Amino acid sequence: MPVEIPVEKWTGKVREVTLGAGNRKQVKIGGNNTLPYLKFEGQPGNPTRVAIEVQDTEPTGWSPVIRSAWGDAVKDPGTWAKKAAQFGAEVICLRLVSAHPEGGNTNGAQAKKTVEKVLSSVDLPLIVLGPGVAAKDNEVLMAASEAARGQRIALGNLEEKNYRTVAAVAISDGHIAIAKTPLDINLAKQLNVLVSDVGVPAGSIIMDPDTGALGYGIEYAYSIIERLKLAALMGDGMCQMPIISHPGPETWRQKEARTAEGVPAAWGDLNHRSVIWEELTATAVINAGSDLVVMCHPKAVETIKSMIAKMSA
Numbered sequence: 001m002p003v004e005i006p007v008e009k010w011t012g013k014v015r016e017v018t019l020g021a022g023n024r025k026q027v028k029i030g031g032n033n034t035l036p037y038l039k040f041e042g043q044p045g046n047p048t049r050v051a052i053e054v055q056d057t058e059p060t061g062w063s064p065v066i067r068s069a070w071g072d073a074v075k076d077p078g079t080w081a082k083k084a085a086q087f088g089a090e091v092i093c094l095r096l097v098s099a100h101p102e103g104g105n106t107n108g109a110q111a112k113k114t115v116e117k118v119l120s121s122v123d124l125p126l127i128v129l130g131p132g133v134a135a136k137d138n139e140v141l142m143a144a145s146e147a148a149r150g151q152r153i154a155l156g157n158l159e160e161k162n163y164r165t166v167a168a169v170a171i172s173d174g175h176i177a178i179a180k181t182p183l184d185i186n187l188a189k190q191l192n193v194l195v196s197d198v199g200v201p202a203g204s205i206i207m208d209p210d211t212g213a214l215g216y217g218i219e220y221a222y223s224i225i226e227r228l229k230l231a232a233l234m235g236d237g238m239c240q241m242p243i244i245s246h247p248g249p250e251t252w253r254q255k256e257a258r259t260a261e262g263v264p265a266a267w268g269d270l271n272h273r274s275v276i277w278e279e280l281t282a283t284a285v286i287n288a289g290s291d292l293v294v295m296c297h298p299k300a301v302e303t304i305k306s307m308i309a310k311m312s313a
Contacts, residue, residue, distance in 0.1 A: 005040065010033055010034060011233075012240060013031070014045060014233075014240050014291070015030050016028055016242075017030055019091060019125035019127075019153070020125035020126075023123060023151070025123050025124055029206075033233065035229060036048075036286065046291070047309075049090045049293075050089065050293055050295055051089060051092065051293065051295065053246075053249055053296055054093065055095050056099075056111070057104060058074050062252070063270075066274070084122075088302065090125075093126075094128050096140050096144070098131075101133055103131070106140075111139075111141075112144065112146065115147040119151065125152070125153065127153065127155075128144040128154070129157060129178075137157065137166065138162055145169040146169075152174055154176040154178050156178030156180060157179075157208060158180065158191070158195055159180055160190075160191060163198070167195055171200055176206055177200045177206070179207055181208070183220050183224045185224055188224075189231075192205060192207065206244050206292070207228065208246075210224075211246045211281075213281050214284070216254055221284075225288035225289045228289070245285040245290040245292070246294045247278060247281035251274070256274070257273070278300040282304045283307065286307075
């Protein structure tokens with residue numbers, strides 16, 4: 001006697017958002033009306049896309065494992081972006097680290113030059129992230145928006161304290177807004193409402209509900225992403241934006257990906273352990289429902305893209 005597999009009936013759907021326009025390649029995210037990769041329940045939408053982080057200045061304090069993987073490419077953001085494309089990036093995530101007031105404190109003019117250099121180096125869609133200081137984010141993201149007008153890049157981060165300025169330039173220049181909140185489903189929904197109310201179309205918003213690396217809150221991050229997806233599928237329009245997560249940057253901040261001495265032997269070889277740490281963090285958020293993951297190590301990118309291809313087959 002055949003066994004009937006129970007199937008959930010969802011009423012909602014995650015919006016599809018397209019990154020890239022003009023002479024950029026286009027990458028679509030979201031579009032599913034079921035939980036991740038459950039093709040027997042509905043339309044799985046677009047597979048999870050993989051971005052690689054590029055910084056606008058040579059990183060300091062990086063683990064030798066990730067530093068050696070990129071070599072001298074990290075000395076120039078354009079060269080770094082080209083190498084990221086060779087390693088399989090579908091999207092470039094440019095982080096304007098040098099603009100931080102406690103770092104290089106570079107200005108909007110410098111940000112514009114960097115964005116233009118990366119745009120001319122690759123034809124992939126682009127995400128531009130500020131240094132995480134509200135006033136400085138406004139300055140450099142306005143410059144980035146102008147440099148990429150009409151090419152539909154994603155600008156981040158819009159937070160409750162600075163969303164109006166960045167939202168305005170995203171609207172005027174035809175870009176996507178990344179709404180970032182700490183790990184809280186209610187705050188994520190509230191910020192989506194605020195960003196929508198100032199005029200950003202719902203189809204031009206990506207949620208960043210924050211990411212916790214393996215061992216540093218991954219269970220909580222998984223829970224929040226999953227709850228947002230469930231709310232979206234149950235019909236909550238303000239939870240139906242695609243989700244971006246940052247397993248790469250979060251992983252390489254942690255001691256498990258950086259420390260080789262003075263740790264238990266059971267931790268194993270640093271070169272192997274650190275890459276696995278990034279892979280496992282990415283695997284968790286993808287299965288929770290992330291539509292776009294930002295990675296760092298080329299080997300982790302290769303593994304995760306292979307996993308996505310197998311789950312999508």
